[in-house]
Amino acid sequence: MALITKTLPAFACALAVNAACAAAPATAPNVAAHQPQIDKIVSEISPQRIEATIRRLVGFHTRHTMSDTESDTVGIGAARRWIKSEFEKCNAANGGRLQVAFDSHVAPVSRRISRPTEIVNVVATLPGTQPASADRIYVVSGHYDSRNTDVMDEKGYAPGANDDASGTAAVMEMACVMSKYKFDATIVFMTVAAEEQGLLGSAHWAEQAKQKNMNIAGMFTNDIIGSSRDEHGKADDRQVRLFAEGIPVEKDMSDAVRSLILTGGENDTISRQLARHVKEQGERYVKGFKVSVIQRRDRYLRGGDHMPFLERGYAALRFTEPAEDFNHQHQNVRTENGVTIGDLPEYNDYSYIAKVARVNAAALATLALAPASPQKVQMRTAQLENDSSLVWQANSEPDLAGYRVVWRETTAADWQGSKWVGNVTEAKIPLSKDNYFFGVQAVDKDGNASPATYPMPLK
Template identity: 45%
Template sequence: MRFLQYVLPLGLVAAPALAQPTSFDSYLALASEWPPGPGSVLVPQEPDAELTAMMAEIDPARIQTIIETLVSFGTRNTMSNQTDPNRGIGAARNWIAEQMQGFAATSGGRMTVEVQTFLQPVVAGEILMPTNISNVIATLKGSVDPNRIYIVSGHYDSRVTNVTNFIDDSPGADDDGSGVAVAMELARVMATHKPAATIMFAAVAGEEQGTLGSTFMANTLADAGANIQGMLNNDIVGSSTADDGTTDPFNIRMFTEGISTSETAADTKRRESIGAENDTPIRQLGRFVVEVGSNAITQMNVQMVYRPDRFLRGGDHQPFIARGYPAVRFTEPHENFAHQHQDVRVDDTGKQFGDLVEFCDFEFNARVARVNGVALWSLAQAPGTPLGLTMDTSVLTNNSTLTWTDDTEAAGYEVVWRASEDPFWTHVIEVGKVTRATILLSKDNAQFGVRAVGANGFKSPAAFPFTE
């Protein structure tokens, strides 16, 4: 086992000397540089040539076709017809599965498609009769570490004002044809490539009645011991126009829960005791997505929101969080609630209600798909997030000693750090193929993480250390 110490006698990296202020004004000028520490300013990871080419294949016209086809089935309410070939959620399910199977046919056997079906009992006020609910899942098997899994999803069921109305038209263009279009378009583009880890592309149902399909999917995977290291939920990602008519076409919100509902009370107390409330695996996944997903390739800015979801709302990421998996939700920056959960109608003032295709922005939707695509591929091509990371607190010292478990996929490791009040990692230190590093910066003054680096240059999300 190799160790690395950033200590002065070895001539390695130490904290830079702090300039000596001579007045209060000079103190203020230096405030943004505190705490001083080793390493270089973190430069965001950029997509490589293969990933850049893949993202160029994402086609707004194909996204438009997916959404328009889903809308053409009339209603996709979870309880709607499952045997009519042209109308209802069954027709939508079959069409999605056929499309996914077409993508799989181009994969050389790496992609398989499953229609995962279960019988949902009655749920008061939500499900009126026992109902079959189906998730359509395309799985692109990893070539290096197939047991490490990343998921992208949208839900293909839809609703109107009354969630139990399974008769009237329920277009569901934005909510959530747009999210299904993200998952399907990424499945099409990535099917011909070889990710190192496994990627699952899911269109789930029963979301509007309480995330029923995604709960079944999450429980099935968790009960099988699946190693899911990231789940990206896309729900209402198809419009850049707010209810006042203003547009915001280059921002996408990403909701990231803090202390997880799946943590035990003891773990939460331990986390709070070291000031790690903002360093959960979900927040680390979010930081990673911001870093790799906000660039000229995606033409998007990912806006990380410190909240599980919007007020009074929920989504398909939450069942995965409940089973201990890091998961986030993407939603457009400014929602128009006249276009969600509404009967299709025009009121006395001439205002149009309903989730109609005419309100979608397919170029925006394609950019959201690129954010997801860059994040998924970067996750799958990098080594997994380091395991077993701890901070040595056995003695009082102004140094910080980190220890972690080696990963055979990793060519090396980097220590990242930031001031405790900063939202994102700001500095990085290359430490090589080691499992221990001592940094000349006090653990009392900064937040630390360790990320794995692959031989291909892809870097994992950072792990945050608990105390030994």
């Protein structure tokens, strides 16, 4: 999705009150240019390696959360040790920048846990290299556990090739490719357990992050990204669904949410802003592929590992294939009336998974190279005027070039116009705040732009 840049009226910068225009440099960084490092990352994502990883995961017979942990060939214990060893191999080959570890806790008996069970996430962290950005963290996950029709069946064959060896393989491939490169901010590649038993692995990690006051600036989960065919056999390998929550579910409405609603900003939550960034960057770097933003938290009757992050106030998104075939999810492998049912690797499209992984990688790379989204962005509302005056807090990154203001009509989903305003902390735009939605992006000297921040009213 290319941003449609509409120029401001020619008289705008001639106005004495428009100090932002006077401060703007003659040439702005080219935010539409491809970054060579990101092009390399995208080109290195391999469908062949993804397929090999998925078939290896399927080979563990079952990865049910309560399955065998002692065997070296069967069960979730063997699977998690193998995943960790693969991360470590990539780390050794790529200069030792990844920090690979198990993240473990014991889940008590609950509706889908019949006995106290150790839940183990496998986490590979690529630390940021810019001190001003290293504590800003982006998380990408897939869940490596699998299930049958009976969610408590811990011994039956549960290949889980699509749900969710596909997401797990994508995350592992991204980690192995992206750990060759350096980024300003930190990226966490995580394969989580016990998604099928109630999102237990991701909830534990997200809660620990919240307690440690970690700066999680964005989270993606990849869950069921394996097939490009629907239940009727119709193929669509040119798009992926990206689920993005609007107004967060809260028992008591926070002041921030109340301000969003009062100003009509229901479509400008941090998750929706993150989704706009993913769509723009994913479609820029993966030509001919569409990121279809679905403006809801998740599908009906379903959930994913982004939800514990949303519940703790983080921006989080879910990638899922365009049309699911439910014969190949949550089903015992069998044949009925000549139809094979079950989540088997032959029903995956490995080139399609690679495309989704490339979108993830491009979005993560641009986020981790760009400055943080501007903070304390506000719209002046103390007087009646037909212009829009915005103020914000200065970023701290040493490679910051400045800021640009973006806008769209109130009925539009994506940004339609933009104005480079330079390295300033306020700008006046000759468009009415009553008629447009605005945002402010931070841009570095290479043209990497942050997700936009929605302005809150300043009286």
